[in-house]
Amino acid sequence: xxxxxxxxxxxxxxxxxxxxxxxxxxxxxxxxxxxxxxxxxxxxxxxxxxxxxxxxxxxxxxxxxxxxxxxxxxxxxxxxxxxxxxxxxxxxxxxxxxxxxxxxxxxxxxxxxxxxxxxxxxxxxxxxxxxxxxxxxxxxxxxxxxxxxxxxxxxxxxxxxxxxxxxxxxxxxxxxxxxxxxxxxxxxxxxxxxxxxxxxxxxxxxxxxxxxxxxxxxxxxxxxxxxx
Numbered sequence: 001x002x003x004x005x006x007x008x009x010x011x012x013x014x015x016x017x018x019x020x021x022x023x024x025x026x027x028x029x030x031x032x033x034x035x036x037x038x039x040x041x042x043x044x045x046x047x048x049x050x051x052x053x054x055x056x057x058x059x060x061x062x063x064x065x066x067x068x069x070x071x072x073x074x075x076x077x078x079x080x081x082x083x084x085x086x087x088x089x090x091x092x093x094x095x096x097x098x099x100x101x102x103x104x105x106x107x108x109x110x111x112x113x114x115x116x117x118x119x120x121x122x123x124x125x126x127x128x129x130x131x132x133x134x135x136x137x138x139x140x141x142x143x144x145x146x147x148x149x150x151x152x153x154x155x156x157x158x159x160x161x162x163x164x165x166x167x168x169x170x171x172x173x174x175x176x177x178x179x180x181x182x183x184x185x186x187x188x189x190x191x192x193x194x195x196x197x198x199x200x201x202x203x204x205x206x207x208x209x210x211x212x213x214x215x216x217x218x219x220x221x222x223x224x225x226x227x228x
Contacts, residue, residue: 025227026178029162033154033219035147039139039212042116045086046126047108047133051093055103059090062105065130072129073111076122082112108135114142119210139215151219152182159223167227175226183220 048065052058073083087108092101113119123134141147163174 025172026224027163027166027174027227028179028222028224029159029166030183031155031157031159031162031221031223033151033156033158035151035154035217036214037141037143037147037217039141039215040114040116041140041142042113042119042210043136043138043140044111044113044123045108045135045137046111046131047087047106047135048131049133050105051102053100053102055090055092058103058105062090062107066107066109068129069109069126069131072125073109073122076118076125078111078113078122082114084110086110112140116210116212137210139212141215144217147217148219151217152184152221155184155219155221156180156223159221160225163223163225173228175228177223177225179222179224181222183222184218185220 046069048062048069050058050062050065052061070083074080085107087106089107090103090105093104094101111122113122160174167174
């Protein structure tokens with residue numbers, strides 16, 4: 001009988017404790033932090049595309065041009081770990097009007113350019129070597145890890161300020177955080193301003209084919225604070 005009473009007593013205390021825990025006043029808010037910085041790197045995605053009626057001829061021509069492109073990149077003092085082949089394809093294309101097949105060979109290379117002042121010279125050289133497609137130019141920062149950390153700290157400060165604003169009229173204070181959720185989306189920051197002029201511009205005009213602007217790194221958090 002004593003054992004039963006003891007068990008019931010423990011259960012009652014546990015239930016009471018759980019109820020007390022549920023009654024702790026909390027406030028849940030979201031916070032956002034943004035850091036803007038001028039990029040100092042660019043990730044370039046360039047391709048060479050060849051077309052023809054014979055698959056082997058098209059592939060051979062495409063390989064020859066890519067060989068020249070890779071040699072040019074190497075001679076442009078780009079470190080070997082900073083460029084990589086991304087995609088190789090050879091596909092048939094049926095022309096319903098002429099009722100015959102043609103073939104398209106494509107090879108894509110991605111280059112991490114760590115000195116933006118070399119962009120124009122590099123791109124002009126790549127065009128001269130045969131690239132006929134610029135697929136993407138993505139701006140980056142060499143200090144991305146630190147910038148992401150700064151954005152997270154700003155997001156936490158923003159969340160606390162919001163919580164303090166809400167409870168200030170209630171005569172309460174914001175206590176310790178009991179739950180933090182990182183809601184940041186994994187994404188590639190895009191430039192706020194970007195432009196690229198044609199390579200076939202007037203040679204007498206100053207070369208300014210990039211407007212790098214700024215990239216924006218954003219962090220979002222959800223925080224639950226205990227109210228004192």
